[in-house]
Amino acid sequence: MADGIQKMYEHQEMKGYGGYEYVVRGAEVSCSYGSKTCVLNLKDDHGVHTSDGRPLITENDSTTDNIKGFGMCNKNRSKPCECDPKLGKWWATDNSNMKIFDTAVGEESYAVMEDSLATCNKGGLVSFKTSGQTLPSYDNVKIKYAVEIVEDEKKNWSRKSDKKDFIGHVKVKNSGIYNFCIYIDYNIRKSITDLGSIFIYWKNMLGSIKYIGAYELIEKVKGSGEICIYAEIILNSGIEYYIEIDAPNMYQFDYVLKGNLDQHILKKVKTENGEREEVSGVWVINKEHEDIYPTNYEKMVKENHHGATRSIYYLNSWYALLLEKLIDNIIDSRSIPRWVSNILNVTAIKVGMDSTSAGVALSVLLLGFDNIYDANLKKFRDNLKKVSSNNDYIIIEVKSNRYPGDWIYERDRPVIVYNYYHYNFSGSSELCIGRQLEGVKYEKGSFKLLYKFDTSISVNDVINNEIKRICDDMEGIN
Structure with a gap:
């Protein structure tokens, strides 16, 4: 019980004076003109993390390295075009009480909270749907019941009765780019507006679990008409990973992990x-x-x-x-x-x-x-x-x-x-x-x-x- 209270306390420390959480890698971002949300990535973190290892972003982390795009841009509703985001800095609010040394600019920059905004040069207003922070999602219970994922083995996965996220464990033999593929029925796909994301954690030799990245799930329709939702993820051989699938509208699906092959x-x-x-x-x-x-x-x-x-x-x-x-x-x-x-x-x-x-x-x-x-x-x-x-x-x-x-x-x-x-x-x-x-x-x-x-x-x-x-x-x- 004491450990749980300590984790809750450490988690709450990642809030500013106004009660808003600081934004970390894996936050969900949306644009007022975009057709879909995207997951904020962070190629190089700044050395400041939450208690569960999620790196905080700064006001300068609004480039295309971090935000790939929001689907189709509907600024001109009569002629939508593919989103090519060009954002200014995040507006760090007055409630921000933390500065981080940002190696990209060589000076301290404000950490960003979930009520912060950025504008696109096309006029779109970009905001956070989530901060990316969650209470630690890799407690002993979840790890204990993680599904074992084996490369090239197609299996069915059903959400447990607790209705929490899908948690899997994998250890691959080859380093490189992998595709985590989810196959769902066409009728189910029609009812899904948010495909979700995949979060990756790795387990070190001491047994500690650290968050290392988030990947947005994207859709691909095969020539046969089969719908595949997948994410390209980076895995190294010989390392234990935990894969957390945040797919709020999916309760059962077939899946397979396979090495990328163009x-x-x-x-x-x-x-x-x-x-x-x-x-x-x-x-x-x-x-x-x-x-x-x-x-x-x-x-x-x-x-x-x-x-x-x-x-x-x-x-x-x-x-x-x-x-x-x-x-x-x-x-x-x-x-x-x-x-x-x-x-x-x-x-x-x-x-x-x-x-x-x-x-x-x-x-x-x-x-x-x-x-x-x-x-x-x-x-x-x-x-x-x-x-x-x-x-x-x-x-x-x-x-x-x-x-x-x-x-x-x-x-x-x-x-x-x-x-x-x-x-x-x-x-x-x-x-x-x-x-x-x-x-x-x-x-x-x-x-x-x-x-x-x-x-x-x-x-x-x-x-x-x-x-x-x-x-x-x-x-x-x-």
Whole structure:
């Protein structure tokens, strides 16, 4: 009983003079023009926490790193658009009685209470629906009855008679990005206005439980019509986690935890110029994973003895030849040519996309080469020629080996590689409509698609003409 009173006392200390609670990571935020609420994240905390380990925010924590958006913006009701929040500082009220040293600005800033407001440059008024604080939700009773979550095992979960949040326990074998997926009936989904959030805690070696992050549940409708509500969460191997699912309108659902795996099915798409057929594609890793969650990324790289994949090429013979000729141009120049520099420039890629199909193709084919200075390009080109001569379609996996001397694999044969980049080549079955392309499990990336091209046009003509045009466009921009 004494421990419970102490926890209540410590919890109440996180209120200001006016009785409002201080806001912490995981607070629910809404905008007067937004179609939905969002969960406030905090990439780096400021070292001040509630008794249950939730970090307090400051008046400066109103950037897009913390607040991703509120669905659709209805400022113009006749023409709603996707929310792109640009908020000013939180208005810290006169009742705020706490300052925190904010490393982002290098000085003390006021802590924020739940009655604080912020305005968007489009005129929306942003406020807190919750402070993010709750009485500690990981007492012994909840931990004792936590559901055991096993990767890739789909199970049913029913809310207990106490009607409290769903609590689960998980310990994964691989570090990386995971999807916690909830499957519900269409009729149930129609009655839900707030999908809810997932809160993650970790248990240290001393047995203490600490809150580490909140993730907003979002909806995805599969091609089969099945409704999946999910959150992308970051988990490290060998660590015990507790997952708290705050889904106020759900009482029973099927769920599964699985490593993220980006997928795309080649299809025909309608454009302003008619129907186009996707025939090839390039998967490129999202570098935000490395930038925002460096510890998780480092663990993932060290655990993966095949090296960390930066990109995967799925190319038919025409695009493979185009890539080969691009590499020839780079090698022949003996340095990074101006046209390669321009194409790799984000503005040049946009120019290519806005102008011609060939510009898109050249840009996409070079997206996976952030290693443009690599001396192994000759080896890459030779392997590309060899595999292309025996296959109509090829797959190329570009990997980075951050730890020279580690075992990695080529053609199922372990070798020691001391260069930063490494390439795996293989033949592929036909890349036809309906063929599924895949990224790398536990990583997050995106697909850039390549469309059916007029193969009667010389590859050299495509390169020479488009390079000149893109360079000219870049000169005009600069």
